[in-house]
Amino acid sequence: MNQKQKIKRSVKSDLLPWFASNKRSMPWRSNRTPYRVWISELMLQQTRVDQATPYFHRFMKRFPSLKSLAEASQEDVLKMWEGLGYYSRARNLHKAAQIIAKDWNGRFPQTGDDIQSLPGIGSYTSAAIGSLAFDLDLAVLDGNVIRVLTRLFAYSTDSRSTTAKRELQQLADELLVKGQAGDFNEAMMELGATVCMPRSPQCKVCPLSSVCLGYKSDRPTDFPVKAPKKKVPHIIVGAAVITNSKNQILVAQRRAEDMLGGLWEFPGGKQEQGENIKECIARELKEELGVNAEIGDFIVTVKHAYSHFTMELHTYYAKIKSGRPRPIECQDYQWLKVADLRSVPYSKADLMIIKELEKS
Numbered sequence: 001m002n003q004k005q006k007i008k009r010s011v012k013s014d015l016l017p018w019f020a021s022n023k024r025s026m027p028w029r030s031n032r033t034p035y036r037v038w039i040s041e042l043m044l045q046q047t048r049v050d051q052a053t054p055y056f057h058r059f060m061k062r063f064p065s066l067k068s069l070a071e072a073s074q075e076d077v078l079k080m081w082e083g084l085g086y087y088s089r090a091r092n093l094h095k096a097a098q099i100i101a102k103d104w105n106g107r108f109p110q111t112g113d114d115i116q117s118l119p120g121i122g123s124y125t126s127a128a129i130g131s132l133a134f135d136l137d138l139a140v141l142d143g144n145v146i147r148v149l150t151r152l153f154a155y156s157t158d159s160r161s162t163t164a165k166r167e168l169q170q171l172a173d174e175l176l177v178k179g180q181a182g183d184f185n186e187a188m189m190e191l192g193a194t195v196c197m198p199r200s201p202q203c204k205v206c207p208l209s210s211v212c213l214g215y216k217s218d219r220p221t222d223f224p225v226k227a228p229k230k231k232v233p234h235i236i237v238g239a240a241v242i243t244n245s246k247n248q249i250l251v252a253q254r255r256a257e258d259m260l261g262g263l264w265e266f267p268g269g270k271q272e273q274g275e276n277i278k279e280c281i282a283r284e285l286k287e288e289l290g291v292n293a294e295i296g297d298f299i300v301t302v303k304h305a306y307s308h309f310t311m312e313l314h315t316y317y318a319k320i321k322s323g324r325p326r327p328i329e330c331q332d333y334q335w336l337k338v339a340d341l342r343s344v345p346y347s348k349a350d351l352m353i354i355k356e357l358e359k360s
């Protein structure tokens with residue numbers, strides 16, 4: 001029996017029973033409907049279970065059905081997603097809900113290809129929904145599964161490469177226990193999350209240790225092999241909290257096609273070469289809203305890391321000296337009292353500014 005066959009046998013005889021008695025209780029594991037599986041899978045991308053759980057409860061309370069989600073405004077959906085990051089997921093799930101309501105009579109499509117035709121659903125999410133909600137024999141490949149597989153096989157190709165993605169997907173497909181795809185996928189992910197952890201794999205209690213080449217090598221943490229990441233750029237951004245005589249603050253809505261599209265923000269933008277931060281804010285206000293503003297006192301600096309850059313956001317009070325605001329490089333704008341700022345959705349960085357404003 002070759003290594004793959006040994007692992008396949010152990011997955012069926014050791015991993016699945018281990019999962020049956022060790023699986024954690026999670027809200028989306030009960031009352032499993034395609035809708036609940038879909039929302040939970042999207043929330044769990046890039047987000048830990050403990051962070052996603054309160055969001056899931058809140059989301060289900062506000063949008064208990066696919067119909068209620070399809071009928072909601074995009075702003076309401078973004079508000080429920082606020083703080084989870086990767087907001088294109090929220091915009092896409094809203095679009096997809098409207099497509100299902102209109103083109104599929106409100107019933108979730110039931111084949112891998114049809115599921116994947118929806119906006120924001122790639123091979124991972126369609127395999128997760130297909131296997132968990134419709135018992136389709138589709139294997140998922142997420143970060144946890146990649147870690148388990150590369151260790152089981154002591155797989156040494158750069159795991160971020162397309163070759164590795166293809167080969168690992170093939171291995172997952174071959175190990176999948178037909179007719180039990182949902183359990184297989186969840187068991188692999190659960191093993192990665194709770195036993196085969198990135199820095200401290202618990203090999204001694206692992207149900208697959210007898211067949212694991214990573215464990216046998218004594219260096220399981222050498223896998224997955226990852227080529228060093230390129231350094232991400234760091235940008236400096238200036239933002240203004242513009243106040244008026246009625247004690248209101250101006251917030252602008254980002255254009256739909258921009259990063260964080262549809263979310264609200266304190267207007268501003270990236271510092272250009274040769275200008276100081278106050279000059280940057282004044283220029284941005286002119287470009288974005290068509291106003292000349294005087295930049296006042298410093299409020300706060302917020303640091304935030306996105307997947308492809310890091311940012312330092314310097315925030316100052318500002319007053320309009322001339323011009324009426326117009327939404328030139330934004331979708332819309334409005335004046336709100338501090339107490340009402342949270343009525344619309346923001347990115348994490350802007351929420352940190354609001355927190356600071358609420359203190360004063």
Ligand code: SF4
Pocket residue numbers: 148151152195196197201202203204206207208209210212213214215220
């Ligand atoms: S034996 Fe260790 S390295 Fe191998 S799958 Fe289990 S926890 Fe991971």
